[in-house]
Amino acid sequence: MTAERQHYRIVVIGTGFAGIGMAVRLKQAGYHDFVVLERAGDVGGTWRDNTYPGCRCDVPSHLYSFSFAPNPEWSSTFSPQPEIEDYLHQVTNGFRVRPHIRFGRAVESAHWQEDHWRIHTSQGDFTADLLLSGMGPLAEPSYPKLPGIESFEGDVFHSAQWNHDLDLSGRKVAVIGTGASAIQFVPAIQPEVEELHLFQRTPPWVMPRPDRKITGFEKAVFRRFPLTQKAVRAGIYWGRESMVLGFAKLPALMKQFQKIAENHLAQQIRDPELRARLTPDFTLGCKRVLISDDYYPAIAQPNVEVVGDGIAEVTPNGIVTDDGVKHEVDTIIYGTGFRVTDLPVMDMLYGRDGQTLREAWSDGMQAHLGTAIAGFPNFFLLIGPNTGLGHSSMVFMIESQIAYILDAVKTMDARGLREVEVRPEVQREFVDRVRSSMRNTIWTRGGCTSWYLDSEGRNTTIWPSFTFRFRRLTRRFDPAEYRTR
Secondary structure (H helix, E strand, C coil): CCCCCCEEEEEEECCCHHHHHHHHHHHHCCCCCEEEEECCCCCCCHHHHCCCCCCECCCCCCCCCCCCCCCCCCCECCCEHHHHHHHHHHHHHHCCCHHHEEECCCEEEEEEECCEEEEEECCEEEEEEEEEECCCCCCCECCCCCCCHHHCCCEEEEHHHCCCCCCCCCCEEEEECCCCCHHHHHHHHCCCCCEEEEECCCCCCEECCCCCECCHHHHHHHHHCHHHHHHHHHHHHHHHHCCHHHHHHCHHHHHHHHHHHHHHHHHHCCCHHHHHHCCCCCCCCCCCCEECCCHHHHHCCCCEEEECCCEEEEECCEEEECCCCEEECCEEEECCCECCCCCHHHHCEECHHHCEHHHHCCCCCCCECCCECCCCCCEEECCCCCCECCCCCHHHHHHHHHHHHHHHHHHHHHHCCCCEEECHHHHHHHHHHHHHHHCCCHHHHCCCCCCCECCCCCECCECCCCHHHHHHHCCCCCHHHEEEC
């Protein structure tokens, strides 16, 4: 048995859309001296881990896929989780990147040492000239600090780590959180459980879901005439881009979209008291806009209680709210999202002079083009700060970053560069421009507190403009913006 190689030109971390897309493009560009490290036993990232009932994408299928790997077989206009996971398997195998992946290698730390990266994993160390992170922000579940939770005698799990062995039939279930995951799994479990207590801190705006099955005829046309699917994708893309006008340029426009959400709520919730409890007090778009046709009907059922009071404590057999009421439950499901502005990678990555990423980001997450970080040579981050979207497909942003990183590698080769590190002043100028653009957007002025914001109230998550502008900015790697050696 041959010993495993330890040094590679490039190490990529993660096998979600970012890591797999990066691996495909490296291989297509003729780079084969790379390895992809994955902590789990298979590819898929968030689409492998999130298997809760009702899980599906809220971006149209034709846009939520790689431009270089169209899928004519999507079953519906919004893909369910198993299909997206299967799609990533198809891309991995079809583009022959699986031999480059090392499964069961959880990255525990990575240190820059003079002229290379030393990556410590759960199964041995690797070294690399360049380190590329595809560890997305929707990877580590976020848990609220609930007093007394350790005393609870029932079952507890997070939606991102769904307990499929647990039969919820006849159970008294508490669901904590009413975000994108909860509005999908609540309608799926509501008919099974005896009681469902939905603990809602802030009600979300919910828009109708324009979902439908894709016909066999349409699939046949897409297979035979790929340009038709490309045209559909382009139509969806430009339709989504137009939403930026409301989100970032003219927030008053969101009032028109908000009327659609208000009508949706009024039509599906007849009880005026419940409707009032489900009506947000912020402008549509300030938090992530959710889409569903079955959420409101599910929580209007007699076995569901919507609880708006805060949680005071958890007891061995229930949850006590701030108003002193005890809600008896035997199961708690967290629908509380992910550690988006407090990424675990912040404590794992050590740059120049041993500085951690958390120390570098003491004034908030920041990176040049959301991709390169001052003080961290030969390191590029996919789905980095301010690359998230409130309107379109993250895959588009990921492909933009991949093209930029690939051009960086080619530039290093062409110029004989061993080291590139973005200049602090270049990063600062970019971050200042982003923060300035964010000031008058709906995410800042919409009157809410969202997971887009960090502990200081800064939006370090969302890209505050059109995605085609981000693509233009990342089209070329400019070595003048970097310290090189």
